[in-house]
Amino acid sequence: MMLMMNYAGTGAGNTATEKVQKNPNYLMANERMNLMNMAKLSIKGLIESALNLGRTLDSDYAPLQQFFVVMEHCLKHGLKAKKTFLGQNKSFWGPLELVEKLVPEAAEITASVKDLPGLRTPVGRGRAWLRLALMQKKLSEYMKALINRKDLLSEFYEPNALMMEEEGAIISGLLVGLNVIDANFCMKGEDLDSQVGVIDFSMYLKEGPIAKSSEEDVEKELEVQIGMKQEMEMAMKMLDRDVCEKQEALVALRQQLDDLRALKHELSFKLQSSDLALKQKNELNSRLEEKTNQMAATIKQLEHRLRGAVRDRLDAEEANRLFKQDFGDKIESLQMEVDRLRKQCLHYEKEQKKEAKRRPSGNQIVKEVPENKYSPLRIPHLLQKNMVKAGIQMPSSLQDVYV
Template sequence: MATAGNSEDLPTIPILPVNTPFSSDRNISRSPSISSINNFQWTTLLVSKPGQKKGRKQLGRDPVVIERSNLVNISKLVVKELIEQSLRYGRMLDSDHMPLQHFFIVLEHVLRHGLKPKKGLLGPKKELWDILQMVEKYTPEAQDITASVRDLPTVRTHMGRARAWLRLALMQKKLADYLKVLIDHKDEALVEYFEPDALMLSDEAIIIIGLLVGLNVIDCNLCVKEEDLDCPQGVIDFSLYLRSASQVSNDSSNGDETGDAMTTVLDQKNYIEELNRHLNATVTNLQTKVESLTTTNALMKEDLAIAKNNLMALFEENRLLRRQCGREGEGYVMSASGVHVTSADSGKGRGEKGGDAEELRQRLEEERRLRKEADDELEIQMCMKAEMEVAMKLLEKDIHEKQDTIISLRRQLDDIKLINLEMYKKLQGCEASLAHKAEFISKLEAKMQSMTDTIESLEYKYKESESMRLTTEQLKQQVDLQAAHVEEQANSIEGDLKLEREWRKSLQDSMQQDRERISKLQIENGQLKLLAQKYAQLQEDYYTLKDHNMEQDKTLEELGGKLKDSKLQISDLKEEINRNRIDGTWAKDNTVSNCSACSKEFNLTRRRHHCRNCGEIFCNTCSDNTMALPSSAKPVRVCDDCHLLLLGRSTNTVMN
């Protein structure tokens, strides 16, 4: 982790000829007032074009090294801003969080730096997704997120799958671990995908991993299915991360917020230390249990060996008793469950040695009972041994898991300590800058005080010279007779007086200019504050008017649709009015000789018929329709055109 002074230096960007107002020795942080860095494209800022590398050798540094340095410095700024935003507004971040979006854009450029292009027109293209899929070969835990990304229905391109994989790994807080696995196996996994001077194959990759470890203190809630990960990434606004040294003094108002953030980090550190102590105590207890179980197991093994020896002694004693009794003809079967006696001729033995057989039978029963007890004890000991072995395996597995948890917690504790150290160094830098500003202000005040004293002394000298002039004029009037030598003396005094007047006038002019300059600076300061307030107010008005404009656009679209429908209805009504001549006159029979519709001539077979709606005369074929009219209670004869018109009108009435 870099120090506070180095981490806040503006990274040199010689790839683009951009004239920025920030030098490399100035402290930088967020400032919305910086407009000269806005809307810089990442592709032109961080990665130089291949055609420009040959012309950059004259700068004295390798352009690839400068690219890697730019990527590392920008990553530091973005990660630091992301952690500060998380501590300030809460650790749960979503997809709409702007610093988080910037972090994914920067991480994508870091991982794609130095990626080899495809060989030839038909050769396979090197993709970042192919590299990330190799993580599951070395870490089986990554198989779940890799399978989840492959099954996403909304992601179709390799770049979209790589972005989804990075987001899932960050939510699991395993992103730093997975990338470290790739770096550890870079000789067999990354060499065929990256150029030799790529960032992932250089020493700067360790710095990137250290920055990613610091992100384990935040929590992310990202919905991968709803994001359009196949589209190109946006443009980053650098004004969120850069500011000039003149604006460092404004950070004094944020001291309370920094203190709260430090308190939160210290609380987390204490909690992790307490959890670590509990886990250590648990591990100690488990180790004690393992030792006690090991001792018990050894004792039980010794008891088992003793029981086996006793059993063998009993077998030997039984064999000796059989030989002494002369019962070699009988068959004895020894097994793990007991001793079984089979006799071929037991009746004959009883008759010969009745008393000895009874005694031997009792001893044999006693031996059987002892053998059975020994077998039962042996089975119990074997069951206990199996249970102890299972318990030992479970305890060993639990101990390994606890040790892994302790290692991860210790890593997180180290990361938090590094973050605390960085924030403490940043606080020291801010305090040093504030002390420097205060010292500069005190020097300006002392200089102003000295100038005021000089002006007062000059005014005192002017008064003295004025009194001397009056005295000299009186003496001149009194000694008018001695004009020769007194006139010369008066001329010299007047010359000195003129010099003093000019000096006084110049001093007054400079003092007036200084006062005017101070007043102008104060006025400009007030105007800047008013402009800042107006800008904030105008921004709020802009968002309000924008929402209002969107609502009005939606309203106009709805009114346009309704107006279109109303125009169509008006045109239909006009057409109906033109066709429906309500005030038409009743046509006379002797004036019409042809049908108004088909123009056929009337005769004895083709008779005249009046339309009860329009009053015109038609033949029977053209007026063979009946419709109910308001003027008649029953349906009357109407022509074809009037029938269609009245039918459409009644249909519209029913639908409305």
């Protein structure tokens, strides 16, 4: 059931007809505005009457019944028809089933609706879902979550449907006021499949200044909505500009990220090269340390040998000094004895030469001269014999003299 409500006179009706003929979308826009106004009146009247009543509402309460009828029309507006074996079918149960995927808490009421006995049609399930959501005081939250996912709703609604436009968001905001209402429904014996959803306008029609005041309220609300729309358009432009700036900044950041990645790759390559060079230097250092240790051990051995050689040299020098000290005087006395014997040898040689000159010639018998024990031939033997007795080796200088 489509609604057409005009608060202006006949002239306004003619103008609206001309606009409809020129712009086909105007009809849908007018229907959305009328449904939004009816939802406002229904929600406002339900809250006021419920607060005045002061008790828990049930399914027989007339303003509550009218509220569900208005909500059903809002959910059916712009709904795509699905082909079945019996023809085309329009049901708002499909969009409501999506809520449990968006809000996990809605899975409970969806399961309860599917388990209710007596519900045979999708329309009945949708009506039961609305009543359970109101009892749960989550209807506003569920509708807001559903309207925010227009990518999912596009499967069920036309692009200019109420649920796809701003009016749907406004209605979901108005539903927050229903959280102050306590309702309790017994749906086991209620026939929700065959109910006829007809709006009773007599509950909202008022005469005299009250109707005029209501019309002024609607006009003011319309002006507020237009202002909000203009502000939203301005905000969208600023948002688009901000998005462009952010995209440019993002491009610059991506360029910087690419530069940083290239620098990181270069530094990583240099680090690997430096690690390889460091490893080679460490190996060389290890070999040098090993050679140094070997050289240190060799130096220690050489120092030990040097100390032994120095000690041996000192011992030899000390022995030589003691030898010279002990036998120096004996050598000097022997040297003097050798000199004296040499002089005696020379003297005896001269004497022998003189004696030979005085020898008689001819047959004169010459007496045999006894061998002199101090002859030059016997001096070395005598000297050597005396030195052996003294325990002294003949110096090489004396040996050269008597060889």
